[in-house]
Structures are given as C-alpha cells and as structure tokens.
Amino acid sequence: MHDSSALYALLGGTFDPIHFGHLKPAEALARHVGLRKVTLMPNNVPPHRQQPEASVSQRLAMIRLAIAQRPLFDIDERELRRDAPSYTIDTLRALRAERGLRQPLAFIIGQDSLLTLPSWHGGYRLLDYCHLLVCQRPGYNQQMKTSEDRQWLQQHQVTDYAQLHQKPAGCIYIARTPLIDISATEIRQRRHRGESCDDLLPAQVAAFMDREGLYRDLHGA
Numbered sequence: 698m699h700d701s702s703a704l705y706a707l708l709g710g711t712f713d714p715i716h717f718g719h720l721k722p723a724e725a726l727a728r729h730v731g732l733r734k735v736t737l738m739p740n741n742v743p744p745h746r747q748q749p750e751a752s753v754s755q756r757l758a759m760i761r762l763a764i765a766q767r768p769l770f771d772i773d774e775r776e777l778r779r780d781a782p783s784y785t786i787d788t789l790r791a792l793r794a795e796r797g798l799r800q801p802l803a804f805i806i807g808q809d810s811l812l813t814l815p816s817w818h819g820g821y822r823l824l825d826y827c828h829l830l831v832c833q834r835p836g837y838n839q840q841m842k843t844s845e846d847r848q849w850l851q852q853h854q855v856t857d858y859a860q861l862h863q864k865p866a867g868c869i870y871i872a873r874t875p876l877i878d879i880s881a882t883e884i885r886q887r888r889h890r891g892e893s894c895d896d897l898l899p900a901q902v903a904a905f906m907d908r909e910g911l912y913r914d915l916h917g918a
C-alpha cells in the first residue's frame with residue numbers, strides 16, 4: 698500500500714547508464730523538499746530515436762546495482778514492460794488514475810529537459826497530472842525559448858516548496874541542487890575511448906559494465 702498523502706516523485710530517464718548526475722541531484726532534492734522516496738522510471742526508446750547501447754535488462758540491472766545501498770530510491774518498471782514506448786504524459790495520467798486526484802505527484806527533470814519540455818508530446822499539459830521538480834544542470838541555466846514558454850513557466854513556478862505538498866499538481870519548482878557535470882553520453886564516449894569512468898557513477902555499476910563489456914563496441918565507428 699502506498700501513502701496517499703505523501704508527495705510521490707518519479708525520475709524518468711533512459712539511464713544508459715545511470716550515473717551520479719541522476720543520483721546526487723535527486724538525493725539533494727529529496728532532502729531539500731522532503732521526499733521519502735524517489736522512484737526511478739526507465740523508459741523504452743521509440744524506434745525512430747537512437748537506441749540505447751545497453752539492453753533493457755542491462756539498464757535495469759545497472760539501476761538496481763546503483764540503488765542497492767541507497768534506500769531513497771526504488772524502481773517503477775512499467776514503461777519497460779510495455780511493448781511500445783509510452784509518452785510520459787500517458788504514464789502520468791495512468792499514475793494519477795491509480796493514486797487518485799488528491800495525492801501530490803511530481804516528475805523530476807534536469808534543466809535541459811525543462812528547456813525541451815514544451816515540445817514533448819503533451820508538453821504543458823504534464824502539469825495537469827503532476828508538479829515538475831527541476832534539478833540544476835551545468836550548461837542549461839538558460840531562459841526558455843519562446844515568450845509563450847517563459848509565460849508558462851512564470852505562471853506555474855513556485856518558490857515555496859510547501860506548495861508541492863499541499864497541491865496535487867500544477868507547480869514548477871526549480872531547486873538549488875548541486876551542479877553535477879556528468880552525462881550518460883560522456884560516459885559512453887569515455888568507455889569507447891577506453892578511459893575510466895570511475896568518478897562518474899557507482900563502483901558497482903562500473904564493475905557491471907566491465908563484466909558485460911558494455912559501451913566498448915564501437916559498432917564499426
């Protein structure tokens with residue numbers, strides 16, 4: 698059974714692989730706004746987009762290893778279990794239906810995702826189902842592109858995080874999380890060059906990548 702009054706927060710991503718840029722900002726955010734759990738939700742990637750290098754089971758295994766000693770986190774595998782990739786808004790709509798209209802729900806994103814969010818399927822309407830909790834990310838502290846986007850942000854942004862607990866959805870909170878300059882792309886590239894990534898992700902994940910020979914094959918590149 699879940700606690701239907703506590704703020705429930707999800708962090709969606711490809712996690713190819715999971716790294717400290719996912720974990721550390723989320724941990725800081727949880728301490729700051731008072732999240733008991735952060736649920737990691739790995740996604741299926743639509744066929745027309747570049748596919749993850751790791752398989753679904755490898756991405757999942759890496760997440761499990763990364764959170765084994767981190768009780769803040771758990772995993773929601775629903776998007777991986779579906780045959781087809783799902784839009785974030787559809788998943789959030791389903792979660793809202795499961796958890797009822799009153800429970801505060803939040804979707805955690807990095808600043809890079811906030812900048813692109815208006816072009817996501819459903820875009821602005823994500824806020825009908827959840828709050829957006831935004832973690833800072835180096836290189837992405839920019840204004841939103843269009844005046845419509847900036848207005849949307851202004852209308853929904855809150856600076857008092859108490860509102861995230863009081864309302865079920867509809868707020869954007871940009872948190873002062875630590876700036877962690879890591880991306881999964883950089884990790885894959887470093888591994889392709891045969892360089893170490895030990896400082897970028899949990900040791901158990903690095904050991905798994907070594908055992909599986911992950912991100913070594915350049916596919917003829």
Ligand code: ATP
Binds near residue numbers: 710807877880883
């Ligand atoms: P890639 O380099 O393959 O695009 P990524 O490192 O951006 O991957 P994703 O799995 O695509 O990782 O990201 C999932 C979510 O985590 C996104 O909302 C993204 O903005 C956020 N995120 C990823 N890395 C960081 C970081 N270093 N700091 C803050 N947020 C991050």
